[in-house]
Amino acid sequence: MESMNAIRSEIKDHLLSSGYTLTSFGHLSGMNRGSLSAILHGSPPKPIAIRQLDIITETLGYPEGWFYHLYLDECFAGGKVSRRRLEPYLLRCAELGKRDCIDAAISRLLETAKPLALLFEIGEKLYHQGKIKESALFYEAVAEMEKDSHSERLAISHYRLFMAHQGPDAEQNWRAVIRFEPFRRRLPENYQLDAILKLANVCFTLHKWREVEKYADELRALAQAVYREQLQRKVREREPQVLGTERHLVVYYGQGYLLKTIALQKQELYDKAKKYVTGYADLSWFEDLNEIGWMEVKKFRLWAQANAYTLEMLTGNISILPEYCSFLLEHPGEILPGMLTIIESANKYGFYADDIIEQIFQVIYDFNEQDPIEVDRHFSLRYELAVYQFRKNQYAEGISSTLFALRLALILNNDWDVIQCITLFEAYRAYASEQHKSEYQYMMEELRNKEKNNPFSTRRFRIV
Known part of the structure; x- marks a missing residue:
């Protein structure tokens, strides 16, 4: 009880030094005088909601979170966890960047029974609100404390941490890949599709072409298996299963072929790469394509065209250069990789293409x-x-x-x-x-x- 009174004593001292009575402060803050009295003078005192604490702080003219370091005892009163108070408190701490308060709360929570479920749920709420970096603290606690190495919760926590640690730094990205990689197949299927695609994309930026090839093979196999399962389910239940993936299923299928093509191309295995271009050149046969799915199919058709030109250029077929230039100018989104292909080919085969390079280079954004x-x-x-x-x-x-x-x-x-x-x-x-x-x-x-x-x-x- 003494620890719970610390925050109340602090608030009462600030009210007194500012010359407020409960009535005047209630009028100014919009809080009920009776509620204020119950919070500050009740026996036992009425618990303070985090929203009420924020109102008190704002009315006193202090920065957000001013009293947060004293609030934790409200969440663990009587030796029990008050989820109703702890969860909004931790969410607010994450929003305000109160790392010390979060660390203290996690430390206290780990002393209680079954803390990981709450930490995971808070992490998920923050993650789905777009607060990726803030959620990482909670996933880290789950990753460190979860004893079951095959726990779905553990695998998802590692996946979220992998996402939180992505950025332009190659070393940091590679460490994130190494840490997450063993958990990718322990994820639910819908998470696996997204996770493998993201692993492949990160390895793409790191020029780890054999790893890209490996993940492309995994992605293609998994997407094919899920697609077959979808068709079988449709026959049985007459409706497709809702996958819960970030993208349409056709994306994972097509990316499995596209990434394989690029990985082989970067290893200068051009003839092998050409064989995989056909895998995503025409995906119109894919069943249950909605409007978004058809848009993705069109993208893959365009990328197949672009990569067919790329592979011809890189194998020394310079005669297609004027045709390739026209293609790039008609499709501005392909100009950057196309420009790279042209200059790389010029360096590889010792030719010059100044007019084309100058014409296209001006369009690069x-x-x-x-x-x-x-x-x-x-x-x-x-x-x-x-x-x-x-x-x-x-x-x-x-x-x-x-x-x-x-x-x-x-x-x-x-x-x-x-x-x-x-x-x-x-x-x-x-x-x-x-x-x-x-x-x-x-x-x-x-x-x-x-x-x-x-x-x-x-x-x-x-x-x-």
Whole structure:
């Protein structure tokens, strides 16, 4: 009881120092005087709802969450957990970033019986409200304390943590993949489809092509199995099952083929890659396609066209270049990967395509530096462009493109990309202007500082 009175004593002291009576404060805050009296002077005192505490705080003119460090005892009064008070309290703490309060609450909760269900449910509420980072604290507690390694709750918690830790940092993303990967097949089927697709996409940004290929195979097999099950269920019950996935089932089926194509292409297994393009070129046979499903089918048809051109270019069929250029200009969404294909092919087979490159390059849009796939594509484009420009003895332009690529490599925190840019710059350092050297030096200092501030870094190189 004494601990419960701490928050009341604090509130009463603030009311007194501000010159409020219960009546005047009730009028100003909109709270009933009787309720205030029961909260502050009742015997036993009436519990304080988190909404009431927020009103009191706001009326007193203090920042949100001012009294939160004292509220926890309200949630554990009499040695019992009051879910009615604890849940809204934790949700508000997450909204306000009160990490210390959340840690204290989790610590107290873990001393009670069956705490994981509540922690998981709060994590789920925050996650579905779009508060991904805030939810991670609760999933971490579940992941650490769950004893059943095959628990569905544990697998979903690891999946949510995998999602929460995604960003432009390559090292962080790879650690998230390694941590989550063993739990992917313990998820419910609908979660598995989304999880495997996301694993493949993360590995795509990391250039882990064999892993992309592995997840593409898994995704294709699972999507085919779910599709067969859907058809059988439709025969039995005359209606398809509601899957509860983020995307239409056709997306997972098509992505299984698309990602396989790209993974093989990146390993220069072009003939094998061509065989998989047909797997997503025409998915109109897919049953139960709604409006969204048909839109996805059209996207896959377009991507199949684009990748067919890509594979022809990369195998040296330069004769299709004018046709490919027209295709890209008709489909602006394909310009970025298409531009990369053209310049990569030019470097690979030693030809020049200045007019086409200049024409298409002007259409390339700005990109979101928080989207790893976009950043990675722009990195590859700028790096290949630098190589192309050096081939043409356009040294100033090549140095500028190299530095642009290096900045993107630092955003991605990808060791190999950084090394490529450094070695390319050093090979042509003699042609760098003083401004170029200054910009390069600044980025090297930034890299050194990052190394110094991360003594446990797993980088395989050091800048001296």
